[in-house]
Amino acid sequence: MGICSSMEATQVATAKLISQDGKLEEYPYQVKVSYVLQKHDNCFICNSDEMEFDNQVSALHEDEELQLGQIYFALPLSKLKYPLTSEEMASLAVKASSALMKSSGYSYNRKQVKPVTYTTISERKSASVRTAKDNNGTGLVTEHRRKKSGGKGRDFTSKLGAIAE
Template sequence: MGICNSCESTSVATAKIILQDGRLQEFSYPIKAWYLLQKDPTIFICNSDEMEFGDKISAINAEEELQLGQLYFAMPLKRLKSRLGAEEMAALAVKASSALKRTSSSNKLFVFSQQKNCDRVTRNGDDGDSGRRRGKKTAKLSVIPE
């Protein structure tokens, strides 16, 4: 009882990393940056939200978890602490846009090994704590802003 399934889900929040070659790598679960760094020690990972025109490019900490719904870039070590110019920023934007477009047009399938339980269920409009055993059950749902 209380197991909820949905066949209507259209997307899963993922941490997205644009690799040096323009490919997109996605993770549907939090991972630490060191996981990517150990695969390729010639790169660093930077958060796209922290990249500003004219500022120095900085790396996220190797112990930092990549956040779901966030976009990151794998950059060559020689670019660490260098200033981000207009041309490079435009090139990164094109690279990200192209990678995201390629993956959105392909058929992706996410597989989950477990079903998730719904923690709270309402019964006839109450908060679910009335102790009644019978009644119409509806899951409490709300909009998740993106």
């Protein structure tokens, strides 16, 4: 038990537009494509749901409205009526993912979980993560982090050992 409170986060559905430079524009209301095109010269707007590998990219008509909850891309006119390659689709996916993460307040300072792999010290002499196996087959992982330049900091060393049962 204990005292705890819960709060429901309220998010407003928005129409999300990823520009050519990877920036995210959000519209909390339906807006016409013609309005969006005023900000994006030499571009056309396409719906991400209608984009497929090796298929032609079609533009939304100027009278159409961006729908809330949908993701759109502003692409250069040179891509209009041409199929997107897998590399171009991957590039657009990375742009969209990056823009969405930035807008959600994702911090790169969050802890990351790293998988542990077991190798011998002789195989990994130059690496910052070293592992060894002792006589009973259990593993030991030691990670040495180097100080970054500038500022005074601690040298963090973490050790992980397994207990044989």
